[in-house]
Amino acid sequence: MVATHPLALAPVSSPPATVDGFVREFLLNLNMERGVALSAATETDKYMALAATVRDYLVARWLEDQRRQREDQRKAVCYLSAEYLLGRQLDNNLLASGLTDIATEALAACGIDIDTMRAHEVEPGLGNGGLGRLAACFVDSLATLSVPSIGYGIRYEYGIFRQVFRGGEQIEKPDAWLALGSPWEFRHPEAAQTVSFAGHTETYDDGGVIRSRWVPAWSVRAVPYNYMVPGYQNGRVNTLRLWSAEATKAFDLRTFNSGDYVEAVRAQTFAENISKVLYPEDSTPQGKELRLQQQYFFVAASIADYMTKVLPEDFDLEDLPDRVIFQLNDTHPVIAVPEMMRVLVDERKLDWDAAWAITQKCFAYTCHTLLPEALEVWSVDLLGRLLPRHLEIIYRINDEFLLRVRERFGDDEQRLRDMSIVSEHRAVRMAYLATVAGAKVNGVAELHSQLLREKVLHQFDEMMPEKFTNVTNGVTPRRFVRLANPKLSELITAALGTGWLTDLERLRELESYAEDPDFRAAFADVKAANKRRLNDVLMKRDGFEIADDHLLDVMVKRLHEYKRQTLKLLHIVTLYERVVSGRVAVSDLQPRTFIFGAKAAPGYAMAKRVIHLINAVGAVVNNDPRLEGRLKVVFPPNYNVTLAERVIPAADLSEQISLAGKEASGTGNMKFALNGALTIGTDDGANVEIRELVGDDNFFLFGMSEPEVEELWAAGYRPGEFAQADDELRRALDLIGSGAFSEGDRSTFEPVVSNLLYDDRFMVLADYTSYIAAQERVDAAYADRDAWTRSAILNVARTGFFSSDRSIRDYIDRIWHTQPAR
Numbered sequence: 001m002v003a004t005h006p007l008a009l010a011p012v013s014s015p016p017a018t019v020d021g022f023v024r025e026f027l028l029n030l031n032m033e034r035g036v037a038l039s040a041a042t043e044t045d046k047y048m049a050l051a052a053t054v055r056d057y058l059v060a061r062w063l064e065d066q067r068r069q070r071e072d073q074r075k076a077v078c079y080l081s082a083e084y085l086l087g088r089q090l091d092n093n094l095l096a097s098g099l100t101d102i103a104t105e106a107l108a109a110c111g112i113d114i115d116t117m118r119a120h121e122v123e124p125g126l127g128n129g130g131l132g133r134l135a136a137c138f139v140d141s142l143a144t145l146s147v148p149s150i151g152y153g154i155r156y157e158y159g160i161f162r163q164v165f166r167g168g169e170q171i172e173k174p175d176a177w178l179a180l181g182s183p184w185e186f187r188h189p190e191a192a193q194t195v196s197f198a199g200h201t202e203t204y205d206d207g208g209v210i211r212s213r214w215v216p217a218w219s220v221r222a223v224p225y226n227y228m229v230p231g232y233q234n235g236r237v238n239t240l241r242l243w244s245a246e247a248t249k250a251f252d253l254r255t256f257n258s259g260d261y262v263e264a265v266r267a268q269t270f271a272e273n274i275s276k277v278l279y280p281e282d283s284t285p286q287g288k289e290l291r292l293q294q295q296y297f298f299v300a301a302s303i304a305d306y307m308t309k310v311l312p313e314d315f316d317l318e319d320l321p322d323r324v325i326f327q328l329n330d331t332h333p334v335i336a337v338p339e340m341m342r343v344l345v346d347e348r349k350l351d352w353d354a355a356w357a358i359t360q361k362c363f364a365y366t367c368h369t370l371l372p373e374a375l376e377v378w379s380v381d382l383l384g385r386l387l388p389r390h391l392e393i394i395y396r397i398n399d400e401f402l403l404r405v406r407e408r409f410g411d412d413e414q415r416l417r418d419m420s421i422v423s424e425h426r427a428v429r430m431a432y433l434a435t436v437a438g439a440k441v442n443g444v445a446e447l448h449s450q451l452l453r454e455k456v457l458h459q460f461d462e463m464m465p466e467k468f469t470n471v472t473n474g475v476t477p478r479r480f481v482r483l484a485n486p487k488l489s490e491l492i493t494a495a496l497g498t499g500w501l502t503d504l505e506r507l508r509e510l511e512s513y514a515e516d517p518d519f520r521a522a523f524a525d526v527k528a529a530n531k532r533r534l535n536d537v538l539m540k541r542d543g544f545e546i547a548d549d550h551l552l553d554v555m556v557k558r559l560h561e562y563k564r565q566t567l568k569l570l571h572i573v574t575l576y577e578r579v580v581s582g583r584v585a586v587s588d589l590q591p592r593t594f595i596f597g598a599k600a601a602p603g604y605a606m607a608k609r610v611i612h613l614i615n616a617v618g619a620v621v622n623n624d625p626r627l628e629g630r631l632k633v634v635f636p637p638n639y640n641v642t643l644a645e646r647v648i649p650a651a652d653l654s655e656q657i658s659l660a661g662k663e664a665s666g667t668g669n670m671k672f673a674l675n676g677a678l679t680i681g682t683d684d685g686a687n688v689e690i691r692e693l694v695g696d697d698n699f700f701l702f703g704m705s706e707p708e709v710e711e712l713w714a715a716g717y718r719p720g721e722f723a724q725a726d727d728e729l730r731r732a733l734d735l736i737g738s739g740a741f742s743e744g745d746r747s748t749f750e751p752v753v754s755n756l757l758y759d760d761r762f763m764v765l766a767d768y769t770s771y772i773a774a775q776e777r778v779d780a781a782y783a784d785r786d787a788w789t790r791s792a793i794l795n796v797a798r799t800g801f802f803s804s805d806r807s808i809r810d811y812i813d814r815i816w817h818t819q820p821a822r
């Protein structure tokens with residue numbers, strides 16, 4: 001039957017974008033979908049109805065964009081990422097759709113305060129840190145730039161754990177983010193894909209051609225959940241498709257009828273485990289089987305989805321590289337490479353060479369690390385057990401690759417061993433596989449990309465230099481300036497007019513305003529207001545108070561030794577020790593509040609001990625009357641995107657103090673600079689580019705450079721010598737070791753101290769003296785508040801480069817070569 005009704009033939013329409021229209025739609029959702037009257041509605045009812053209402057305004061555009069994408073001949077981007085650290089959705093979607101004012105007024109007319117609604121939302125924490133947040137910024141920019149694209153990932157039932165402190169120690173609680181329902185998603189069971197595992201492979205005669213096939217042992221259903229990703233006020237709505245694992249059959253009825261209920265649902269539990277929980281390790285893979293299952297699960301579903309649902313049926317596969325590029329966000333999705341080969345060769349019956357030629361043009365790989373221990377490897381045994389056909393394919397890719405290495409470099413056995421995708425220890429090096437297969441390989445900051453070429457992937461760079469490129473990370477200014485810092489945004493708009501949010505380099509125009517005393521005063525007022533707002537949030541959340549006149553010194557990021565939270569601690573302990581030993585008068589201290597935010601991987605003992613130490617130092621420093629409240633350590637638990645949005649705009653000083661050569665990029669560093677914090681930092685990751693842009697006068701540089709680090713390491717690093725050479729460093733270490741922060745118990749933090757003195761892989765002690773000196777420059781600079789504000793304005797003005805819109809344009813120019821839709 002064909003539709004004949006005029007309404008059925010017309011494009012889907014949106015509710016009227018007026019206060020009345022919004023109220024009507026909201027009440028409709030509340031009454032019809034939630035089944036409650038306004039007078040009886042709970043906060044959850046109201047929040048759910050509000051989210052559904054915002055969704056209703058986006059759906060028409062979304063459906064239209066999906067239709068166009070199917071017809072569109074232009075190349076699309078499939079972003080494959082195991083993590084998307086989205087943050088709250090409501091405010092972002094209101095902003096993107098231009099509905100904030102209408103919704104505020106409409107809700108007020110219904111007796112609802114929109115801020116209460118904002119606070120009610122639980123953020124989807126489907127990522128660990130920078131890598132996952134980057135993916136979320138990128139989908140925002142892809143939509144804002146109208147790039148035809150789909151984000152693919154996993155709908156973890158439990159995201160990154162909720163952190164609580166007990167006696168100062170981290171306790172992990174499950175993050176049941178779906179408990180109240182998830183109003184932003186659309187579940188599509190009819191579009192499910194089957195993903196198989198294990199079993200064996202066999203060859204067969206296919207009409208005279210001998211082919212391989214995979215006979216899997218078990219499979220699960222991958223059910224897609226679609227999320228709308230609206231561009232910023234451009235009418236574009238892209239899709240984020242997250243997969244959830246379900247059993248292929250709910251339970252075994254026979255077993256169930258025989259009375260063994262638990263056994264009957266075992267298969268279901270087993271299948272659902274795959275997307276149950278996000279692995280909480282940030283940049284240190286654990287090599288767990290379930291993790292490999294997760295990785296294969298989502299890429300196999302995504303490739304199948306793209307090939308069977310997005311591509312037209314009669315599509316000529318030779319043209320695939322003109323139609324799609326799969327961007328691999330780190331090594332987590334790299335199993336997509338052999339999967340694509342399997343699909344092309346085994347299922348679509350292309351010959352190997354044709355399939356390989358296509359595959360090599362359809363993938364590109366982003367590397368996010370330099371730490372050797374972070375480079376993912378999978379054992380041949382595990383791969384062979386879980387994905388036997390993929391292992392065969394990897395072996396063949398490797399054989400052919402090593403032939404090419406031999407052709408090029410001769411029988412250099414050492415080189416062949418070094419470059420082999422499968423190591424001598426029977427481990428598959430996923431970064432090598434990605435490099436061999438990908439059309440391009442990029443690092444995430446200039447220094448990182450340079451070190452990738454010179455060190456981690458040096459021999460690959462020698463052989464295929466044309467593959468390597470850089471795309472410096474960026475952050476979305478919609479969330480991290482406009483939403484997080486509305487007052488600063490207003491000030492900028494008052495000065496520059498509109499348009500800067502999608503053309504962030506325009507912030508340059510603020511440079512001249514830095515010389516205007518009225519503008520500086522207004523800027524300082526914004527900072528002060530943001531501190532008060534943070535104070536309100538922290539008072540309510542954790543009972544912490546932020547004093548108005550303190551320098552706000554912030555270190556928020558995952559707890560990792562290479563990031564050196566212990567260096568920050570040694571600074572605090574040094575300031576404390578100076579006063580309690582009487583060497584410095586308390587009145588000479590610049591009042592400072594130190595804010596920490598950090599989660600440690602649950603199995604990372606040293607990181608957890610450092611968390612304990614931060615809390616322990618805080619408990620002593622905050623309560624010692626000799627300090628007269630001039631130093632304060634604030635460590636709110638469960639740092640997440642929502643808290644970041646409050647902390648960053650309030651900060652004066654941004655701590656980016658990793659050992660040079662260890663932080664691939666960092667993205668927090670960009671968010672702080674864009675919100676007018678000055679950075680104290682090493683020459684590492686994107687700090688290098690931030691400093692170049694803002695200028696040495698507006699950045700506190702300290703510590704060894706990467707070549708200096710290498711040199712000291714090669715010469716034989718003995719941290720104890722640095723403790724010997726600096727009296728204050730020794731005093732700080734002694735104080736911690738003496739039990740001063742653990743009620744006299746020397747053993748509690750002894751492992752931290754002896755790790756620093758006798759091992760210190762990340763050279764905290766070597767950079768201490770320089771760090772303390774830089775902090776003294778900070779104090780001196782802060783004493784001239786007006787000059788500080790000028791520097792802060794220049795930080796904002798000069799860091800427009802770090803918009804993720806620019807990153808995406810760089811991906812388009814250097815890697816994807818796709819055209820944004822009009």
Ligand code: GL2
Pocket residue numbers: 128129130131132134282283368369374444473663664665666667685
């Ligand atoms: C990271 C890097 O450590 C970090 O420096 C970088 O900014 C982000 C995004 O590129 O990627 N790599 C990684 O594994 N995690 C990161 O945050 N988790």
